[in-house]
Amino acid sequence: MSQLEIGERSPPLVVRAPLYCFVRSPLLGHLVVSRALRAEKTFDALREVIPAPETELDYRDPWQLLVAVILSAQCTDARVNLVTPSLFERFPDASSTAAVESEDVFPLIRSISYPNNKAKHLVGAARRLLQVYDGVVPRTVNELVTLPGVGRKTAQVVASVAYDVPTLAVDTHVFRVANRIGLVKRDATTPEKVERQLKRLLPEDTWGDAHHLLILHGRYTCTARSPSCESCVVAPVCLYAEERQRLPVPVSGLNPAKGTYWCKTRRHYFNEPDLPTDRHGSEQISCPKCGSMNVFISKTGHSAKRVRDFRV
Numbered sequence: 001m002s003q004l005e006i007g008e009r010s011p012p013l014v015v016r017a018p019l020y021c022f023v024r025s026p027l028l029g030h031l032v033v034s035r036a037l038r039a040e041k042t043f044d045a046l047r048e049v050i051p052a053p054e055t056e057l058d059y060r061d062p063w064q065l066l067v068a069v070i071l072s073a074q075c076t077d078a079r080v081n082l083v084t085p086s087l088f089e090r091f092p093d094a095s096s097t098a099a100v101e102s103e104d105v106f107p108l109i110r111s112i113s114y115p116n117n118k119a120k121h122l123v124g125a126a127r128r129l130l131q132v133y134d135g136v137v138p139r140t141v142n143e144l145v146t147l148p149g150v151g152r153k154t155a156q157v158v159a160s161v162a163y164d165v166p167t168l169a170v171d172t173h174v175f176r177v178a179n180r181i182g183l184v185k186r187d188a189t190t191p192e193k194v195e196r197q198l199k200r201l202l203p204e205d206t207w208g209d210a211h212h213l214l215i216l217h218g219r220y221t222c223t224a225r226s227p228s229c230e231s232c233v234v235a236p237v238c239l240y241a242e243e244r245q246r247l248p249v250p251v252s253g254l255n256p257a258k259g260t261y262w263c264k265t266r267r268h269y270f271n272e273p274d275l276p277t278d279r280h281g282s283e284q285i286s287c288p289k290c291g292s293m294n295v296f297i298s299k300t301g302h303s304a305k306r307v308r309d310f311r312v
Helices: 035-049 062-071 077-090 094-098 102-108 115-132 152-163 172-181 191-201 204-220 239-245
Strands: 261-263 268-270 295-297
Touching: 035 191, 035 204, 062 077, 062 115, 062 152, 077 102, 094 115, 102 115, 152 204, 172 191, 172 204, 172 239, 191 204
Parallel strands: none
Antiparallel strands: 261 268, 261 295
């Protein structure tokens, strides 16, 4: 895929907010772009490298999707996909699951996180489906959240994937990636706020794709601990990548034996830093003598400045 051109006009995309061109800020000294245009560039780029955004969970029908999503809470999709074949072979539908106790389900999902609770949730959800919904997984988020083990995020995923209901669930990947790129405002400090702001920014018929694109980008490129900004197709319009690029150039020749940190302002080593909080709420490392944040890690020579990474 060719690199995004700064200022390039793309075919009209699906963004409800008005589009604005890139402008250069005389105060900030770098290019600034509206969230609407950033969203356009972001999803255009992601669609080039993720042409078929969809869930990575294996399932055959809405019930199996519901089971897989419940199991995936605080667990990887890959792990869930290892467990569900034997689970679905033994209990393929809500009727067979409702007929047993959670103790019968537990051995089949013991390698999943929180297997005791999830076994109870699966049996409870199956029984409520039979009692209230004639064994059919409901289509609406409000109905889905009445099932044991189903919160708003799980309900939105099931409604979107199984029935194409326009929803935009925010998990840790979506929260992290949307904040890092700058698709939401700085005050989007909770999943609920991220969801509201993304829904205002994007048209309803793109919410499902946006959810999967952000998840897959966060899972494989914009990872929590080691994001691959150097090879990321979204980097040209990403605030996080921009902030990382503005970090001071590494300093060579530092001696870790003299101290853990080196202050470039006072040109001295120290071990115990001060830990002030910057205007974005991130804890930083500063020199205990002069308060400067122009500090480098002696062992690596890299800047000790921390870019807010939105890990939760």
